[in-house]
Amino acid sequence: MARNKEFEVNAVLRKAMHIFWEQGYEKTSMQDLVTHMGIHRRSIYDTFGDKHRLYMKAVEKYGELLESSVHQKVEAPTPMKQAIRRMFEHAIMAADDRPKGCLMVNTAVELAVCDEEAAEKVNQSFVKTENKLYDLILRGKETGEIGNHQDARRTAEFLNSAFIGLCVLAKTTNDKEKLEGIIDTSLAILD
DSSP, X not given: OOOOOSSOHHHHHHHHHHHHHHHOTTTOOHHHHXXXXXXXXXXXXXXXXXXXXXXHHHHHHHHHHHHHHHHHHHSSSOOHHHHHHHHXXXXXXXXXXXXXXXXXXXXXXXXXXXXXXXXXXXXXXXXXXXXXXXXHHHHHHHHTSSXXXXXXXXXXXXXXXXXXXXXXXXXXXXXXXXXXXXHHHHHGGGO
């Protein structure tokens, strides 16, 4: 008779996501995962596969949560420039319940060069962010908030690059004034 799982898959996946986010892929051992997730090693393998498969699932979960969070911040009835600012502010926002920085950027830096699957997931995420920025810029142009002199695609590419850089800096500095200044300078392109 098969045993029923004694854990909720999404809850333990989020725990794995947090430890990978905090420590990185290489520094996280299977024992770290067992301890942090609160389930047996065999259950990890049976449910998620090996460490790499678990990491890829954690990155996917992070991408889903990030997309949902960003969607909530930018889809409210808000001026487009303010919606874009909210995206950038979200990147530097400190929270007690999550590690600093961005798991997707961490994955890009740590694994994307040598892991095609990780690179694909990172690129998909970066493209989604760029497309969201592009959409917001187009909507801002339609409402007259953003001038028509801007090339929407090039502006989205630039802002996406600035956003990714901001995510890296948010992991390495606590200087909120500096980070907010970078947001102001980056978003000045929309004026």
